[in-house]
Amino acid sequence: MKKxxxxxxxxxxxxxxxxxxxxxxxxxxxxxxxxxxxxNIDTIFYGRVSYDAWxxxxxxxxxxxxxxxxxxxxxxxxxxxxxxxNREDENAVFINTDLPTKVSEIKNQEGKDIxxxxxxxxxxxxxxxxxxxxxxxxxHPIALGDGKPLFEDLKERLPLKLIKTNVFKSxxxxxIYEPVK
Amino acid sequence: MKKxxxxxxxxxxxxxxxxxxxxxxxxxxxxxxxxxxxxNIDTIFYGRVSYDAWxxxxxxxxxxxxxxxxxxxxxxxxxxxxxxxNREDENAVFINTDLPTKVSEIKNQEGKDIxxxxxxxxxxxxxxxxxxxxxxxxxHPIALGDGKPLFEDLKERLPLKLIKTNVFKSxxxxxIYEPVK
Numbered sequence: 001m002k003k004x005x006x007x008x009x010x011x012x013x014x015x016x017x018x019x020x021x022x023x024x025x026x027x028x029x030x031x032x033x034x035x036x037x038x039x040n041i042d043t044i045f046y047g048r049v050s051y052d053a054w055x056x057x058x059x060x061x062x063x064x065x066x067x068x069x070x071x072x073x074x075x076x077x078x079x080x081x082x083x084x085x086n087r088e089d090e091n092a093v094f095i096n097t098d099l100p101t102k103v104s105e106i107k108n109q110e111g112k113d114i115x116x117x118x119x120x121x122x123x124x125x126x127x128x129x130x131x132x133x134x135x136x137x138x139x140h141p142i143a144l145g146d147g148k149p150l151f152e153d154l155k156e157r158l159p160l161k162l163i164k165t166n167v168f169k170s171x172x173x174x175x176i177y178e179p180v181k
Numbered sequence: 182m183k184k185x186x187x188x189x190x191x192x193x194x195x196x197x198x199x200x201x202x203x204x205x206x207x208x209x210x211x212x213x214x215x216x217x218x219x220x221n222i223d224t225i226f227y228g229r230v231s232y233d234a235w236x237x238x239x240x241x242x243x244x245x246x247x248x249x250x251x252x253x254x255x256x257x258x259x260x261x262x263x264x265x266x267n268r269e270d271e272n273a274v275f276i277n278t279d280l281p282t283k284v285s286e287i288k289n290q291e292g293k294d295i296x297x298x299x300x301x302x303x304x305x306x307x308x309x310x311x312x313x314x315x316x317x318x319x320x321h322p323i324a325l326g327d328g329k330p331l332f333e334d335l336k337e338r339l340p341l342k343l344i345k346t347n348v349f350k351s352x353x354x355x356x357i358y359e360p361v362k
Contacts, residue, residue: 012318012341012356013331014195025338137193139320141343141358145335150194154326157206160193162322162352171343175193175354177322 002106003113003133004045006123007037008150009172011140015147016120025142029170030066032138038073042112045103046092047122048083054117055079056091077115080106082122100129120152128155134178135160141171183287184294184314185226187304188218189331190353192321196328197301206323210351213319219254223293226284227273228303229264235298236260237272258296261287263303281310301333309336315359316341322352 009026010016017023028034046055056075059067079092080102087094095102103126106114113134116126126132137150151158160177167173190207191197198204209215227236237256240248260273261283268275276283284307287295294315297307307313318331332339341358348354 010195012195012358014191014193139356141341143332143335143339143341145332145338151324151326154324157326158324160322160324160352162348162354165346165348165354167343167346171341171358173343173346173354173356175320177193177352 001108002043002111004103004107004116004126004131005041005113005134005136006116006118006126006132007136007138008118009138009140010150011142011144011147013143013145014150015144016150017148018144019146019148022144022147025140025144027140027168027170027172029168029172031168032166032172032174034070035073037115037136038070038077040112041077041115043078043080043106043114044074045114045116045122045126046079046081047117047119048081048085050117050119050122051079051081051083051092055081082125099125100131103129103131120148123151124153127151127158130179130181132179134163134176136174136176138172138174182289183224183292185284185288185297185307185312186222186294186315186317187297187299187307187313188317188319189299190319190321191331192323192325192328194324194326195331196325197331198329199325200327200329203325203328206321206325208321208349208351208353210349210353212349213347213353213355215251216254218296218317219251219258221293222258222296224259224261224287224295225255226295226297226303226307227260227262228298228300229262229266231298231300231303232260232262232264232273236262263306280306281312284310284312301329304332305334308332308339311360311362313360315344315357317355317357319353319355 159180
């Protein structure tokens, strides 16, 4: 069965953005092997706002070849957008009813894993329905003191089982967990 | 020079306590070698509230020998209490003026390192005066969604340099940083 993988960058004090949306502290190390991550997924789940911001993003001509290739890889995936809007788009399938059943159907298809891209509201819904199989959290070597929290409005505690850690040369530590079921 | 070491347990989402002060998620693994940590310090810094709660704590007779020994080790250290109160105590030296100078004097003494025990207000003051040399943060495999944040009222970002990581069998990951100076 395909796994739903959440991949997030957080500060040591648990913020995914600064108080004004800052993500300039976020490091993309070349030893992080994000390409490897992308090569193991064939599907991306977006919330509507995230999809509109990033779902069809094209880097400009000045972007590095690595960045161009990264976005090419992203845009080669099957995309699903979870939205209350009834929309159509040639690059994505929009889902606006019965999220848990639709997600189960997609997970049961053959193929590689699924990247749960976000945003926060979609992640919250996935946590509440216990639909995330892997949490990959990259803890960055900084504290901000304030900002947008890693998980918003958790209804209950989320106990996790540590599966793996990866330490990158920048000082980012990636913690990979499965939920305790 | 003696180093000031902050040692804290946090959840994955950056809380040191639950919304009602819960710390029942906090794991004390026997492979964490807290004894080793204690053997490398000879001094403890307390805030007044923390000192009154824990500075002279005695485990009851039912406590395990390990716990008895741990508290014996804690109470063998030189203790300093930073307080606005002008108090005396046979077990600790109270400091109520000019914290940065007094801390510098203590750091310049011969001996082992210093454990900055807390609480939150004292930690905040130490961060603001750039007096912490080592941050040891033990990330526990749980998210709470709400609670008491790791660092309160940071005036500015706190960039850190990762020195070491320790992974414990419980899934706790200890991240050890120095401040970027």
